[in-house]
Amino acid sequence: MSSSEPAAPAALPRTVGILGAGRAGTGVARAIARIPRLSPGLPEVRALVAGTRRPSAVQRHLTVYAPAAQAVAAEELAARAEVVVVAVPREDLDDVDPLALAGPGVRAVVDMTNTWGEEILPAWLEAGPDDAPGTARIAARWAAAGLEVPVVRALSEVSHHDLDVHGRAAAPRRALAVGTVPAADASDPGAVVAARDAVAALVTAMGFDAVPYEGLERAAVLEPGGAGFGVAHDARELAALLGVGPRD
Numbered sequence: 001m002s003s004s005e006p007a008a009p010a011a012l013p014r015t016v017g018i019l020g021a022g023r024a025g026t027g028v029a030r031a032i033a034r035i036p037r038l039s040p041g042l043p044e045v046r047a048l049v050a051g052t053r054r055p056s057a058v059q060r061h062l063t064v065y066a067p068a069a070q071a072v073a074a075e076e077l078a079a080r081a082e083v084v085v086v087a088v089p090r091e092d093l094d095d096v097d098p099l100a101l102a103g104p105g106v107r108a109v110v111d112m113t114n115t116w117g118e119e120i121l122p123a124w125l126e127a128g129p130d131d132a133p134g135t136a137r138i139a140a141r142w143a144a145a146g147l148e149v150p151v152v153r154a155l156s157e158v159s160h161h162d163l164d165v166h167g168r169a170a171a172p173r174r175a176l177a178v179g180t181v182p183a184a185d186a187s188d189p190g191a192v193v194a195a196r197d198a199v200a201a202l203v204t205a206m207g208f209d210a211v212p213y214e215g216l217e218r219a220a221v222l223e224p225g226g227a228g229f230g231v232a233h234d235a236r237e238l239a240a241l242l243g244v245g246p247r248d
């Protein structure tokens with residue numbers, strides 16, 4: 001999806017649920033609030049945010065950090081959203097029930113987590129002999145738990161600060177990766193394509209070039225220490241890092 005292509009309005013989720021009201025979650029909510037300015041003419045996208053505290057407490061927090069977003073109870077994310085973004089620290093992932101992330105309209109669950117600093121990870125997320133990046137472990141864990149909605153790796157390699165300032169209405173635009181398992185390997189390939197397209201449309205609407213890729217093991221370059229983490233690449237550079245053609 002090059003910068004000359006418009007976001008696909010049909011794939012754009014109208015409601016995005018964000019689990020986690022910290023720096024990452026509120027950064028995504030602010031990026032959603034900028035869509036009308038960066039991508040005028042697109043349908044409205046609402047951001048719902050849930051944290052560990054009750055919605056009224058989260059709403060007070062949002063008044064400062066993401067005033068256009070609505071605080072809701074965690075259960076409401078799955079009930080109302082088309083895309084649910086998981087923006088909690090990896091050390092807290094055992095407190096997240098993957099099945100509670102799926103709802104009637106949810107097309108994609110976005111993993112935007114990274115292993116950061118000296119986090120004490122759940123044992124299942126510790127690096128193993130296969131050296132799979134964390135996101136591959138998370139997607140496999142959630143699928144094994146019965147989550148049927150495809151997991152999409154996105155928004156993890158960009159800081160909340162850069163998410164605030166790097167979105168552009170026109171080229172040159174920073175690229176952000178949108179990863180899935182290979183659709184051909186999935187039990188429902190169409191669902192994987194729909195999940196990828198929904199997240200890519202959201203990323204594009206936020207003012208970035210989406211670079212889709214298949215195979216979550218490629219995400220190793222996007223995790224802290226990788227060449228794709230925290231660096232503003234264009235679509236060609238990011239596709240090369242991920243080992244995919246710009247249109248793959």
Ligand SMILES: NC(=O)c1ccc[n+]([C@@H]2O[C@H](COP(=O)([O-])OP(=O)(O)OC[C@H]3O[C@@H](n4cnc5c(N)ncnc54)[C@H](OP(=O)(O)O)[C@@H]3O)[C@@H](O)[C@H]2O)c1
Nearest residue numbers: 020021022023024051052087088089092095113114159160
């Ligand atoms: N910060 C960034 O710029 C950035 C960018 C890309 C990706 N990420 C990744 O995003 C994840 C979150 O990072 P962060 O910087 O946003 O951390 P943070 O500022 O510490 O915020 C984490 C938030 O998650 C909430 N939380 C924890 N467990 C939860 C649960 N079970 N249900 C709902 N909410 C829960 C916390 O709520 P309480 O405070 O109430 O516990 C807190 O509001 C990390 O994996 C990080 O690597 C961060």
